[in-house]
Amino acid sequence: MVIAQAAVVERPHGPFVVEEVELEEPREDEVLVRIVSAGICHTDLIVRDQWYPVPLPAVLGHEGAGVVERVGARVRKVAPGDHVVLTFRSCGECHHCLRGKPAYCVQLFPLNFGGRRPDGTSPIRWRGQPITGMFFAQSSFATYAVAHERNVVKVPKDVPLELLGPLGCGVQTGAGAVFNSLRPPAGSSIAIFGTGSVGLSALLAARAVGCTTIIGVDINPGRLEVARELGATHVIDARTSDPVEEIRRITGYGVQYSIETTANPKVFRQAVDCLDQLGVCGLIGAAPLGAEVALDMGTMLFGRMVRGIIEGDSVPELFIPEMIALYQQGKFPFDRLITFYPFAAIQQAAEDSEAGRVVKPVLRFD
Known part of the structure; x- marks a missing residue:
């Protein structure tokens, strides 16, 4: 004992x-x-x-x-x-x-x-x-x-x-959503809804893989400032701006990838609506059991996709040492x-x- x-x-x-x-x-x-x-x-x-x-x-x-x-x-x-x-x-x-x-x-x-x-x-x-x-x-x-x-x-x-x-858990969930699940190519655009530890881990991964438009969305000004310090090219305060309109203004058409970390159905809908055609939204936020969201079927028809992601699609014995190696190299x-x-x-x-x-x-x- x-x-x-x-x-x-x-x-x-x-x-x-x-x-x-x-x-x-x-x-x-x-x-x-x-x-x-x-x-x-x-x-x-x-x-x-x-x-x-x-x-x-x-x-x-x-x-x-x-x-x-x-x-x-x-x-x-x-x-x-x-x-x-x-x-x-x-x-x-x-x-x-x-x-x-x-x-x-x-x-x-x-x-x-x-x-x-x-x-x-x-x-x-x-x-x-x-x-x-x-x-x-x-x-x-x-x-x-x-x-x-x-x-x-x-x-x-x-x-x-x-x-x-x-x-x-938290870091591998956010980072893995980028590294393992969405796999955005260098030069691509991504919007991250929620800049807590999971969202900021996704942001660090997006920067590491070479995304050139990285948009952080939150209602906490302090966390948005951290997002900017860590590599966000743009930040949006959802208290004062419509994130979907702002993302379309920044990109001209919408982002290629988005990540939803808040478990808020309204925010999830925004994370889908801000996508360009053929864009992919990664759903990470853990909502209460039974939570539902409505999506516009016409929006989804144009090749947009939603992908649920658990634990960053990781094989921990492989992915945790990989994240450590990136950290040691100053890339994460x-x-x-x-x-x-x-x-x-x-x-x-x-x-x-x-x-x-x-x-x-x-x-x-x-």
């Missing part, structure tokens, strides 16, 4: 409260990781608020980075002492996983949002009772996490480990999105994120 400090959410919309919990030792296909840092993602906050029915009480957190402490008897990917990033889990056996598309695993939802192992057990006990302790197969808002071998990615030791947690400065907080300040970090005062809060553990 491992004694850990963990941020527990006891009720919907409740605070993150750091408490002592007990962790089981890793099973034969699991890994015990000492957490060094963990990013706070929008998904953690909407699960806290029960947009998705993850059982509470829960230890959330799904952008963990740390050092392997112990491994199960069947684990071969990593060994004690390795630096790792924790990411989403997939089954590895379904037809999508076997085709190299683990983000579309048929078991994605139960494996990541079920709060338990497939056999119904949890590795975390709080106040003597099992609670949700396998969120994204890691629950990394804790000093230690038990993860499955499949969602542990070994990373180089010559990169600061405290930076790397967001690569496990995702570290500029990060604001650090001590683990004990997790509630403040969450509030700052929701208020738009920071882009990507990352918790550091002693």
